[in-house]
Structure formats: structure tokens, C-alpha cells
Amino acid sequence: MDGAGARVNRLPRRLLIALAVGPTVGLAVFYVWPFVTLVVEAVDATVIADTLGRSSTWEVVWFTAWQAVVSTVMTIAVGMAPAYVLARYDFRGRSVLVGLLTAMFVLPTVVMGAAILALLPDSLDRTVWAVIGAHVVFNLAVVVRVVGSLWEHLPTDMEAAAATLGASRWKVATQISAPLVRPAVTAAATIVFLFTFTSYGVIRILAAPGTRTIEVEVWRRATQLGDIGAAAVLALLQLVVLIAIVSWSTVAQRRHAQAIGLEPTSARRRPQTVGERRFVTLIAGSAVLVAGAPLVALVVRSFSTPTGWSTAAWTGLGRTEIRPGIRVGVDPVEAVVNSLGNALWATSFAVVIGASASLAIVGAGRAGRALDGGLMLPLATSAVTIGFGMLITFDTSPVDWRASWWLVPVGHALIAVPFVVRTCVGVLRSVDPAMGTAAATLGASSIRAWWATLVPYLWRPLAVGAALAAAISLGEFGATSFLSRSGGETMPIAIEQLLGRTGSILQAQGFVLATLLAATTVILVVVVERLRPTEAERAER
Amino acid sequence: MATIFVVVAGACGSDDDAASSSTDVAATADSITLVTYDSFPEADTSLNDALAEFSADTGIDVEILVAGDTGTMLSKAALTAGNPEGDVMWGIDNTLLSRAITDDVFEPYLAAPITDGSVDIDPAFLDLVPNGEATPVDYGDVCVNYDLAWFAERDLEPPTTFADLVDPAYAGQLVVQNPATSSPGLAFLLATIHEYGLEGWQDYWSQLGANGVEVVDGWTEAYYERFTWAGGGPTPMVVSYGSSPPAEVIFADPARNDAPTGVIEDTCFRQVEFAGVLRGTDAPDAARQLIDFLVSDRFQRELALNLFVYPTNAAVDLPQEFIDFAVVPESSRAIDPAVIDAERSRWIDEWTELVLG
Numbered sequence: 059m060d061g062a063g064a065r066v067n068r069l070p071r072r073l074l075i076a077l078a079v080g081p082t083v084g085l086a087v088f089y090v091w092p093f094v095t096l097v098v099e100a101v102d103a104t105v106i107a108d109t110l111g112r113s114s115t116w117e118v119v120w121f122t123a124w125q126a127v128v129s130t131v132m133t134i135a136v137g138m139a140p141a142y143v144l145a146r147y148d149f150r151g152r153s154v155l156v157g158l159l160t161a162m163f164v165l166p167t168v169v170m171g172a173a174i175l176a177l178l179p180d181s182l183d184r185t186v187w188a189v190i191g192a193h194v195v196f197n198l199a200v201v202v203r204v205v206g207s208l209w210e211h212l213p214t215d216m217e218a219a220a221a222t223l224g225a226s227r228w229k230v231a232t233q234i235s236a237p238l239v240r241p242a243v244t245a246a247a248t249i250v251f252l253f254t255f256t257s258y259g260v261i262r263i264l265a266a267p268g269t270r271t272i273e274v275e276v277w278r279r280a281t282q283l284g285d286i287g288a289a290a291v292l293a294l295l296q297l298v299v300l301i302a303i304v305s306w307s308t309v310a311q312r313r314h315a316q317a318i319g320l321e322p323t324s325a326r327r328r329p330q331t332v333g334e335r336r337f338v339t340l341i342a343g344s345a346v347l348v349a350g351a352p353l354v355a356l357v358v359r360s361f362s363t364p365t366g367w368s369t370a371a372w373t374g375l376g377r378t379e380i381r382p383g384i385r386v387g388v389d390p391v392e393a394v395v396n397s398l399g400n401a402l403w404a405t406s407f408a409v410v411i412g413a414s415a416s417l418a419i420v421g422a423g424r425a426g427r428a429l430d431g432g433l434m435l436p437l438a439t440s441a442v443t444i445g446f447g448m449l450i451t452f453d454t455s456p457v458d459w460r461a462s463w464w465l466v467p468v469g470h471a472l473i474a475v476p477f478v479v480r481t482c483v484g485v486l487r488s489v490d491p492a493m494g495t496a497a498a499t500l501g502a503s504s505i506r507a508w509w510a511t512l513v514p515y516l517w518r519p520l521a522v523g524a525a526l527a528a529a530i531s532l533g534e535f536g537a538t539s540f541l542s543r544s545g546g547e548t549m550p551i552a553i554e555q556l557l558g559r560t561g562s563i564l565q566a567q568g569f570v571l572a573t574l575l576a577a578t579t580v581i582l583v584v585v586v587e588r589l590r591p592t593e594a595e596r597a598e599r
Numbered sequence: 600m601a602t603i604f605v606v607v608a609g610a611c612g613s614d615d616d617a618a619s620s621s622t623d624v625a626a627t628a629d630s631i632t633l634v635t636y637d638s639f640p641e642a643d644t645s646l647n648d649a650l651a652e653f654s655a656d657t658g659i660d661v662e663i664l665v666a667g668d669t670g671t672m673l674s675k676a677a678l679t680a681g682n683p684e685g686d687v688m689w690g691i692d693n694t695l696l697s698r699a700i701t702d703d704v705f706e707p708y709l710a711a712p713i714t715d716g717s718v719d720i721d722p723a724f725l726d727l728v729p730n731g732e733a734t735p736v737d738y739g740d741v742c743v744n745y746d747l748a749w750f751a752e753r754d755l756e757p758p759t760t761f762a763d764l765v766d767p768a769y770a771g772q773l774v775v776q777n778p779a780t781s782s783p784g785l786a787f788l789l790a791t792i793h794e795y796g797l798e799g800w801q802d803y804w805s806q807l808g809a810n811g812v813e814v815v816d817g818w819t820e821a822y823y824e825r826f827t828w829a830g831g832g833p834t835p836m837v838v839s840y841g842s843s844p845p846a847e848v849i850f851a852d853p854a855r856n857d858a859p860t861g862v863i864e865d866t867c868f869r870q871v872e873f874a875g876v877l878r879g880t881d882a883p884d885a886a887r888q889l890i891d892f893l894v895s896d897r898f899q900r901e902l903a904l905n906l907f908v909y910p911t912n913a914a915v916d917l918p919q920e921f922i923d924f925a926v927v928p929e930s931s932r933a934i935d936p937a938v939i940d941a942e943r944s945r946w947i948d949e950w951t952e953l954v955l956g
Contacts, residue, residue, distance in 0.1 A: 282670070
């Protein structure tokens with residue numbers, strides 16, 4: 059946004075402030091304040107000493123770390139082959155496979171937990187291996203996308219040269235390719251580690267009752283034991299670890315960054331030899347199996363009862379009676395209604411806040427970047443911490459908002475706004491400032507020029523952002539598990555409660571809800587992919 | 600809707616004159632929410648009929664909100680103290696009462712019929728609420744129950760003591776509730792602490808764990824989903840109530856005249872349940888009226904056959920099945936509430952490490 063055009067197009071300060079005030083106040087009230095409250099509540103020497111002095115704390119930290127490391131290593135190990143195949147080869151069904159892996163990544167955590175639960179034999183249920191399996195399937199898309207996007211544009215001439223000089227395939231892979239993709243692998247590993255380190259929904263559904271990551275322990279201490287102080291200390295401890303890891307990864311990526319000329323277009327080609335064709339088929343086939351089987355199992359389990367196939371769980375959704383008059387206290391049908399209502403409001407909040415934030419960010423210089431960074435913060439904070447902070451902050455008059463219907467959608471919006479902002483800002487930045495200059499030259503006021511040249515470009519990214527926000531709201535579990543009240547359970551909460559029961563009809567109803575939620579999420583992702591400008595369109599602009 | 604509005608039964612013949620004395624309340628047509636645990640029936644029982652009569656008489660609709668097991672319900676209430684999910688809470692027991700009081704969950708209120716002496720109640724119950732923080736509404740004993748037929752089929756003598764439960768002969772046969780989320784679970788943990796002492800219970804639970812004890816979150820799940828007799832589950836022993844056997848006789852289909860389940864008297868722990876006005880309710884008057892009704896003869900006489908607990912109202916007669924089949928242990932275990940209050944969270948922590956960790 060440098061140059062004469064930008065200066066001519068500079069918006070009046072008042073308009074920028076008006077645009078920025080909503081997002082800023084929202085962030086301050088619903089993120090910064092709860093977060094500060096959490097820190098203040100925790101900064102009490104005895105609670106810190108008590109919590110850190112308890113051996114169970116370190117057992118939880120240790121478990122959190124090792125399951126995250128194992129999950130990350132396994133995800134990378136499993137993901138490299140499909141990443142390579144998808145980056146280097148064109149084959150029929152390639153886009154379907156990419157879509158499938160992406161869909162797995164955006165599935166709500168509880169749905170992924172439910173799907174793995176549905177797939178695994180009973181003997182593996184409630185074990186740490188089930189958890190790690192879920193983490194691998196979940197995060198395959200990260201490896202495929204992050205590593206694959208580099209691999210795809212990596213020049214093949216070095217590998218070809220090495221092969222010509224007589225290097226074996228293995229030697230080419232280890233000596234040439236591996237160092238080149240290493241920064242991408244580090245980046246992917248960091249992302250996977252962060253996701254699995256803060257794993258919550260998957261653990262709540264899949265792990266045995268005593269299995270706890272820090273995230274689960276925060277929830278358990280706060281809501282089951284009423285031990286707010288220890289929960290806050292744990293939430294902060296987790297944050298410290300996350301910051302350390304992100305810093306390390308940034309440094310590591312910079313150190314291993316190498317100047318390589320990336321090809322602007324992809325080097326994908328169709329597999330040529332029989333060996334290549336077999337290799338591609340094997341890898342792509344396995345990837346489809348790994349990603350698809352849990353989804354199929356989910357649907358299958360929603361129709362299965364101990365006495366055979368039945369649509370009872372679908373048609374009788376909401377019949378949760380155990381004995382006459384006695385119900386489990388969670389109504390699946392009501393959960394669907396609650397989730398839809400929450401998603402509607404969360405999406406509205408996120409779109410309004412995200413749109414004005416995006417316009418402010420693009421229009422303002424340094425202050426805009428600060429706002430941009432600020433709005434990303436909730437994404438870096440665990441959802442459990444956000445929900446917990448909000449619960450203990452908004453509990454006294456005049457801000458006793460615990461019973462307010464809008465608190466849950468606001469929590470969801472907080473997590474969704476960064477996605478809306480990211481989709482919008484990119485598009486807005488790419489609008490040629492010359493258009494604004496032209497408008498101004500033709501006599502339009504700066505606001506008119508802005509409105510006529512920039513705002514029309516906003517609708518499509520906003521639609522993408524809205525779909526993402528809806529998907530996030532429908533699947534959100536961490537913050538909701540703190541903020542939802544009895545009778546206000548959302549679909550993910552209901553899924554967790556129903557799958558935690560042993561009654562077969564209750565379980566089947568949990569799988570019905572998970573199937574519905576998975577289908578909705580996949581539809582939203584398809585909408586997003588359709589609406590996103592293609593590479594060709596982007597080049598045009 | 601998970602919550603059922605108890606419909607005011609217009610034609611329902613009221614046998615007392617409460618209706619006329621509270622017409623002013625009826626005019627405001629209040630609706631209040633009774634927050635309760637998940638084994639409290641939401642509809643279709645005589646207990647709900649009694650609540651419908653209350654609504655007909657007073658014009659106060661009672662909506663029932665199930666908030667999970669007692670421990671979960673209390674945790675939610677503590678986090679929402681002052682801005683509660685309902686107006687009256689039913690079912691906080693003596694093992695958790697002190698936490699409810701510390702967390703300021705209740706607006707102190709002791710039912711007026713108890714205060715004015717029109718309802719007769721054992722003073723021992725009132726000692727638990729010296730400042731009238733809440734109203735004692737029922738009591739019972741938490742004991743290990745067993746499936747008589749299951750043991751008979753295997754020619755196995757059911758256990759009779761805590762020590763028996765760690766005998767390999769009974770491996771994998773007991774399901775208990777998590778004391779962090781369930782009040783019978785906590786009561787059972789306290790019973791073991793009472794038996795083995797502050798230094799010995801951990802070792803006992805290690806042995807129970809080694810003997811394959813199963814842990815679930817709540818009573819409803821344990822009894823109706825895991826227990827061989829009531830739930831068709833795999834586990835022939837369950838932590839439940841001394842009054843569970845008569846329940847099995849009453850609900851037997853086809854009818855039977857002997858109890859299919861037994862009680863290990865040695866394991867029984869006394870539990871007293873309370874109802875209280877939730878602090879922050881916007882209908883405190885209606886909430887108090889409901890508490891008064893909860894100790895009335897009309898409501899208390901329904902407790903035995905619906906919740907399988909004993910009424911605290913001493914004037915209420917027990918059904919014959921109860922007299923015949925319920926087990927009231929000669930000496931029920933109890934631990935000083937002050938000690939429970941001071942140690943509960945540490946015990947639960949240690950238990951979690953030991954059994955789930």
C-alpha cells in the first residue's frame with residue numbers, strides 16, 4: 059500500500075476509528091480482560107507453589123508432551139508419502155483425496171473422536187493409541203498441505219542431476235530432497251505438535267477417564283473439582299510452553315531456510331512407469347482408507363444396534379429415556395437447535411466484526427497491523443483457556459453475563475474472527491490502489507472512492523469467512539464446555555455426553571449427531587473451496 | 600425439549616386448602632425451575648403428579664432441569680453461583696453440602712413447616728444445617744448391591760465385607776462411581792476411608808484397582824447401564840442404595856415377592872440429601888413455597904417409591920415393600936462433616952491419581 063495511490067486513497071481518520079472501534083472493544087472486553095483476570099486469579103504464590111509442587115501436575119505435563127511428540131512423529135511419518143505423491147503426481151481422484159484430507163482436518167474434534175471410537179475395536183477404545191490414531195488422521199492434511207506445497211514447487215533438476223550422476227533413489231531422497239523440504243517439515247511438525255499438545259475434545263471422547271492433557275486437566279480442575287486456582291496455573295503453564303515452542307520453531311525455520319529458486323508452476327506429472335503407477339495407487343489408496351474409514355464407521359455405527367441394523371437412533375433422536383421418566387439430561391434434538399442458533403449468531407458477530415476489522419487493517423498502517431495481530435491472539439490461546447477466563451470474569455454484577463444467550467456465540471466469534479480477517483485482508487490488499495486513484499481523479503470523495511473500489515471485493519471473502527465461522531461455531535467444544543448451561547448443550551457437548559454412556563441407543567444417537575455434524579462441516583468446506591478465488595483468478599487480478 | 604413443563608392439572612382434585620390461601624401467587628403465574636440430578640424423574644411418575652398438584656394449588660409452574668450427577672450439578676452450581684440455572688436445587692447431600700455452602704450456592708432457607716414445628720423431623724438432620732442453609736429432604740444409605748441370581752448361578756457366596764471385595768474370587772465384579780462427579784461415589788470412598796482410616800484407604804483402593812474395579816461417572820450409568828440385574832450389563836455388584844432392592848420388587852415385571860438384589864450392609868454409608876433456594880433466583884418467594892412443599896406429607900410420601908430414599912418427614916408412612924426389603928444397616932458409617940469438608944478435595948485428588956491416573 060505504498061506509493062502515491064495509497065496516499066490519495068487514505069481514508070479519513072474518523073472512519074478508520076469507527077471501523078476499528080468495534081473489533082478493538084470486542085477484543086478488549088471478551089479476550090484481554092478475561093485473560094488478565096485469569097492471570098490475576100492465578101498470581102498467588104501459594105497456589106502456584108501448590109500446583110507446581112504436586113506430582114500429578116508434572117505427570118499431566120509429561121503425558122501431554124509425550125503423546126504430542128508421538129502423535130507428531132507418527133503424523134509426519136504417515137504423511138510424507140501422500141504429501142510427496144500429491145505434490146509430484148497428477149492422477150485421477152487427486153483433488154478428491156486433497157478434499158478428503160482437508161475435510162478431516164476441519165472436522166470438529168469431538169466428531170473425529172467419535173469417528174475413531176466407531177472404527178476401533180472395543181479393545182482399543184479408551185486407550186492412548188486410539189488418541190494418537192485420531193491425532194494422526196486429523197493432522198495428515200497439515201503435512202500434506204504444508205510439506206506438499208513446498209514439494210510441488212521445488213525444482214526437480216537437482217534430483218534429476220543427482221540421479222544422472224548415479225545416485226540411488228534412497229540417496230537422492232536423503233541427500234537432496236530431505237534437506238530441501240526440511241523447513242516445511244519443521245513447520246508442519248510444529249503445527250501438529252501445537253494441535254496435539256492442546257488436544258481436548260479427542261481426549262474427552264476417546265481416552266480413559268484418568269487420561270489427562272493439560273487442557274483436560276484445566277477443565278477437570280475448574281469444573282469438576284472447583285479448584286479454580288490450580289486450573290488457572292495450569293492454563294498459564296500451557297501458554298508458556300506454547301510460546302516457547304512457537305519461538306523455537308520460528309528460530310529453527312529461519313536457521314534451516316535455504317535460498318532455493320522455487321518453480322512458479324507445479325512440477326506435477328502423471329505417473330509413467332508401472333512402478334510409479336503402483337506406488338501412486340498404493341499411497342493414494344492407503345490415504346483414502348486412513349481418512350475415509352473413520353467417517354464410514356461413524357455412519358455405520360449410527361445405524362447399528364445390538365440386535366442388528368436399525369434406523370431407531372435417527373428416527374427416535376431425542377428419546378433418551380433410561381427408565382420411565384428418567385432421562386440422561388441431554389436432549390439431542392435440542393442440541394441441534396441450540397447449535398444452529400449459536401452458529402447463526404456467532405457467524406453474524408464474526409462477519410460484522412471481521413469485515414470492519416479487515417477494512418480498518420487495510421486502511422491503517424502500523425495500527426492496523428497491531429489490530430491484525432491482536433485479533434489473532436484468541437487463535438493462539440487454547441479454547442479452554444478462553445472459555446474458562448470468560449466464565450470467571452463475567453460472574454459479577456454488572457457484567458454477570460453467565461446466563462446470557464449471547465455469551466457462547468461471542469466465544470465462538472472470538473475464535474472465528476481471525477479466519478474472517480485472514481480471508482478478507484488478503485483479497486482487499488490485492489485490490490489495485492490505482493482504481494481508488496482513478497475514482498479520486500474522477501472527483502469522488504475519498505470515502506466514495508473507497509466504497510466504490512474496495513467494498514465490492516469484500517463480499518466473496520466474507521462469504522468464505524462466514525462459512526468458516528459457521529463451521530467453527532458448530533464444532534467448537536473447548537470454550538463451550540465451560541460456557542454452556544444445562545439445557546443449552548450444543549451438538550459437540552451432547553455428542554461427548556451421549557458417547558460417554560454405555561446404553562447402545564444413547565451411543566447410536568451420539569453417532570447420529572456426529573454424522574450430522576460431520577456432514578454439515580464437509581458441506582461448509584465444499585462451499586468455502588468453491589467460493590475461494592482460484593489461482594487463475596488471482597493471477598488475473 | 601429436555602425439560603418438561605409440569606402441566607397444571609386443572610381437573611386434579613386438591614385435598615387441602617392451600618389453593619385459596621395463595622391466590623395472589625396464582626395471579627402472577629410464576630414459573631420456577633427445579634435443578635436436580637439425573638435420577639430424578641422428569642415426568643410420568645407419582646412424584647411428578649405431586650409437583651403438578653403443587654402447581655395447581657399455587658399457580659407456580661415447576662420446570663425440571665436435569666444437571667447431571669450430583670457432583671456435576673454442584674460444580675455447575677458453584678460456577679454459576681449468584682446467577683443460577685434455576686431457582687431451587689434438589690439433592691445436594693451431606694458429603695457435598697459444605698462445598699455448596701462455601702461456594703455460596705444457596706440462599707439460606709429452612710422450610711417453614713420445619714421451623715414452625717408442623718413437620719416433625721429428626722434433629723440430627725437439622726444439626727447438619729445449623730444456620731438453616733438448606734432443608735434436609737431425604738436420607739438413605741449408600742451400599743454395595745449385588746445381583747442374587749448372578750451369584751447363585753455361579754455357586755458363589757456374595758461378599759459381605761470390604762475385605763472380600765479385593766478377593767480375586769470377585770475380580771472385575773464391581774462398578775463404582777467417580778467420587779469427583781457422583782455423590783454415591785463419594786459416599787463409597789468415604790465408607791472405605793471410614794473402614795481403613797486416613798492412612799490405609801489408599802492401599803485398599805490400589806487392591807480394588809488391581810482386582811478390576813470399574814469406574815463410571817454417575818449412578819444412573821452404573822446402575823442402569825452396567826449392573827447385571829438392572830442394566831443387563833456385565834457387572835454383578837454396584838455401588839447403589841440400601842433401598843434399591845425394594846425398588847426392584849416394585850418395578851418387577853412380571854411381579855415378584857422377593858428382592859432380586861442384596862445389600863452388603865458392612866459397606867453402607869449414611870447420606871442425607873438437601874433442597875435449597877439457589878442464590879440469585881428471581882423468584883425467591885415461589886422458590887421458598889416449593890421448598891415448603893418438598894417437606895410436606897403429600898410430596899414426602901412419594902419419595903420412597905420414586906427416588907428410593909427415606910423421607911425426612913417423620914410422619915410419613917413407608918410403603919410395605921420398603922419395610923420388607925429395604926436394608927437399614929444397624930450402624931451406618933458416617934464421617935464428621937467438618938473433616939469431610941477439610942479433606943474432600945485432597946481425597947478426591949489422591950483417589951484420582953490412584954484409581955484413574
